[in-house]
Structure formats: C-alpha cells, structure tokens
Amino acid sequence: MRSPVTTPAAGGDARPRPRDMLRYAFRTPAIGPLAALVVAVVAFAVTTETFLTPQNLSLVLQQSIVVGTLALGQSLIILTAGIDLANGAIAVLGTIVMAKLVLDGGNPVTALVLGLVAATLVGLVNGLLVSRLRLPPFIVTLGALTVVYAVARLYSQSRSYPVTSGLLLFWGNGLGVGGMFLTWGTFLLVGLYGFFWYVLTQTAWGRHIYAVGNAPESARLTGIDVRRTVLSVYVTAGLLYGVAAWQSLGRIPNADPNSYQTANLESITAVVLGGTSLFGGRGSVIGTLIGALIVNVLRSGLTQAGIDSLYQDVATGTLVVVAVGVDQILRRSGPR
Template sequence: MNTATVSDAETPRSLTARILGTPSVGPLLVLLGFCVIFALTNPRFLATHNLSIILQQTVIIGVLAIGQTLVILTAGIDLAVGAICVLGTIVAGKLVNLGYDPVLSMGFAILLCTAAGLAAGGLVSGLRLPPFIVTLGILGILTAALRLISEGGAFPVRDPFLAWMGNTMKLGGFVLTYGVLIMFTLYAIVWYLLNQTKWGRHVYAIGNNAEAARLVGIPVRRHLLSVYVLAGLIYGIAAWLALGRIPNADPNAMQSANLDSITAVVIGGTSLFGGRGGLIGTLIGALIVGVLRNGLTLAGIDPLWQDLVTGILVIIAVALDQMSRRRS
C-alpha cells in the first residue's frame, strides 16, 4: 500500500518533469513571455490585425528555417540561405518579365535553388569540405551573380501567379495569406519525414556521430546530399512565398535572412552541434523572431537595435546549449 501511495504521489511530479524537459517547452515559454511584455507595453500588440501581420511576416523566415534546421541537425550550417532564396525571386521575375510562362518560370527558379542545394551537398558529402566554408563560398558566388543577372537593381514582378502566395483569406478575425498555410503544410511534411521515417532517424544519427552512423551501415554521404537538396528545394519555395509577400525582385534583399533563420533554429532548441532538436521548436523560434521584431517596431526601436538583440539571443541560446551538453 505504501508503494502505491509513493507511486501516486510521484506521478504528477514525474509528469511535470517530462513536460518541462520537452525541448520545445522552453522556447514556448520565451514566446509567451515576449507576448506578455509587448502586450503590457503596447495595447495594439494583441489586436487581431497585428497578430495576422506577425504570422505573415514570419512566413519567409519560418520556411527558410526548415531547411536550416535540416542542415544544422547534421552538424552543419547554411550561410547561403538568403542568397539561394533571392536567386529564386530574381530568376523567376526575370523570366516572367521577358515573357516566359509564369508556371514554368517559377518551376525553373525552384529547380535552380534545388541545384544550388545539390552543389552544396555534393561538396560537403563528396569532398568532405566544411559546410561553413562551402555555403560561405556559395553565398559569395550568388551575391555577385545576382547583381549581374539583375543588372544591379531591383525590379517589379507583377505576374498574378508569382504573387499568388500573397492572396488572403479570412479565418475568424484573422486575415491569413496562402503563404501562411503553405508554411504550416511544409512544417507538417518535414516533421513527418524527420520523426516518422527511417530517413529522419538517420539524419539524427549522422548529426550525433557521423562516423558511428557509417559504421552501423547508414549511407552518410547519400543522406547528407539529400538533406542539402531538400533544403535547396525548400528555399526555392520560400522564393515564391517572398514574391507573394513583396512583388519585387531585389538582389540586395534578405540581408538578415541567414541570421534570422539560424536564430529561429537555435532559439527553438536545435543544437548547433547536430543530432538534437526538431521542427516544432524551430516554428516557435521563428515566431519568437517575428514577435520580437514586431514588438520592437511598435515600440519605435530602430531596426539596427533589433538586429543587435537578435544576435544576443543567438549567443545566449548557443551558450545554454553548450552548457547543457557539458552537463550531459
């Protein structure tokens, strides 16, 4: 009888410990904390219109963070996230403005972004080059190429198909774009791949210890290549979302996309050292970035200070992850 009593007494505590130990709970508490702070300091923050804007502003970084999560889970990092996405907007916009079919133009642009991921994955998996160096090199190449293709300036893209992701629909009091729905759909698909398939388990195994994964028979190089290819495909879809958000192709756009996507992933609980984390945390992390920027904008804070705060959050998140690994 005493044993049963002790067991019954410990059940609530063990349940609470499990809940608090869930990786996404910490980021969720941070998100709620920011929401409370901004709601108390500005009554406009919780307005339905403003919350809809936050979701719409989160779409591009939220989708880019999916690909970044895949790469970071394998103990890599992608510094060409923004450049590959801009590549998609520039190529699709140029082709449509030259009179080509918009569907084929967008399809070709997404294919080109996927090819950029293939190139990065080939260099990382085939030649075993550090992901940091490879993606930094691709960033430099694309930055120059995009300015040459666009002839150094931005240009409008007015095709209805390319702007389709920006069309809105009402859901209760919220005004959502189709891009928001596509973002949640992508999260659901990639979450399933990571958590319910053998491929996803292998991705985590490679991130934990690539050599050990190879020794147990996991085709490490092939899986690494597939991760970068899938990430490139996702960046291409993000380019379509970006044209829906702002119907303008600009080679200088998304200057902070790399930092924001990495911030969303790391704040969401995914370890920069690989093998630990998940997409639910990344989605919460992307919302944290969106809420933070929106709240600071409502408060009249200069965008430069917003970047400073974002950088500080990244450092804090990485430091906490490092301390957690040492304790483990």
C-alpha cells in the same frame, strides 16, 4: 528503473522534483521556445496597445513566412551538424530567375519551375562539396553566399523586377478570419512544417538525419550512407529555399538582387531559439517554427514599444547566445 523526473516519497509514492522537471523541459526541444513565445506575447500585450490587434498579428504571421521556410531548410542542415550561410542568397536568385523570365515574356509556370530548379541546383552543389569532398559546411556556404549573390546581380544586371503574374503572387493572396488576413503562404508554411515533422519523426530518412548529426561514424558503422544522407539534406533545403523565393514574391511583388541580406542569420536565429542544437542531432522543426515566430514577435513588439532597431538586434543576439549556452550546458551534463 526509477523515472528521471520523479523521486520516491513517503509511502512509496513517486513525486516529480521541480529541478528534474525543469531539466526535462529544457531537454524537450519545443517546450522552452513555446514558453518564451508565450511570455513575449503576454509582455507586449501588456506594454503596448496595438500588439494584439488583428492587423498586427496578421503582419507578424506574414513576416514569418519567408524566414520560417528558410529556417526549415536550415534546420535540416543543422540537424546533420552543418550550417548554411547562403540560404538567403539562394532565395534571392530564385526570385530573380522567376521574375526576369516572366518579364522577358516567358511562361509563368516555366519561370516558376526554373526558379525552383536553380535553387535546388545550388543546394546540390553545396551538398556535393560537403558530402563528397568533405569540405567544412561553414566554408562551402560562406563561399556560396558571395558567389550566388554575385550571380544574381549579374543575371539581373543589378536591376529589380516587378512581378505581376498571378501564379508568382499566389501565396500573397488569402482570406480574412476574425479580422485577421491569413495568406495562403501561412497555410503552406504550416503544411511544410507538419510534413517535415512527420518525415523526421516517422521515417527512416528522418532517423538517419538525427543519427548522422549525433555521431556520423557510428551512423556509418550501422549501415547508414552518411554521404548520401547529407547530400539529400542539402538538396531538400535548396528546394525549400526555392519555395521561400516563391513565397517572397507573394509578400513583396518585386524581385530585388539586394534583398534578404540578413536572412541567413535570421534563419539561424530561428533554429537556435527553437531549441535545435548547433552541434547536430538534437532538435525539432516544430521548435524552429516557434523560433521564427519569436524573432518576428520580438521585432514587432519592440518596434511598437519604441525601442531602437539597434537595441532590438542586441536583444535578439543576446537570446541566441543564451540559447546556445544552455544547449552546451545540457550536452555536457548528459542524461541523469
């Protein structure tokens, strides 16, 4: 059978056709986002004087850590054709639990564990409602968004808590490399993405996630426990949101119940810009990592170019719509 990206030429040779190569690039989840990231970096490097400075590049990486970890959990859920609007609120709850317990005299290790457990439990509840009661993920997580933020405010009495524990601040430490300051949180982020890339591409659980996102009924008929797979994804995402809470305390040593109000939208933006389909079953976590970098590169570059933050939101929102539109077109076109 002839390759979809080649066409017979004179003498029997097969030469790649530009149109088919472009289609192949679009259908490879990480290629398009990587090209967009390179274009954005080059554009801002040319139009601004400070974008490529080590200090600014360090800041971009640091700003990508929390959103990148939230987007990783979001990716797992979106791959099953779900969505999570509560991930930012769950991370905030985790920071409040960790910081308040330590400030009240608790052991930092215990506080950390309880913060991770609290985030994971919320993921478990969301997963049970989606997988067992078959409620729409949008409605479940929209309700969780309001409830979890309210619980965080009630538990914190609407106060913020400064963090001084070395354990909770750990991911904000790091080392200098070539004039850049790389925090341990950056290395953790890369490690998490590498781990879940391997899990999704090389394990049965990863294949089940893609199968459920593509066609849940077909997955069920092939013997996959769809409900258990979906539940496990929400629980895993909840744990990742707890890790994001820990990372956020390393970046900003203050637990504020009003923080990360738009983190859910930013994580969804990173996932979509990274080439993962909102309809489930297609995408790569490597693309999501690139998408998180794109979001922060755009904000940093546009800010240094003197562009008003409202126009930055317009640009980001437009990119999301375009990315979803491209995905929809490719899904309709089907394999050729």
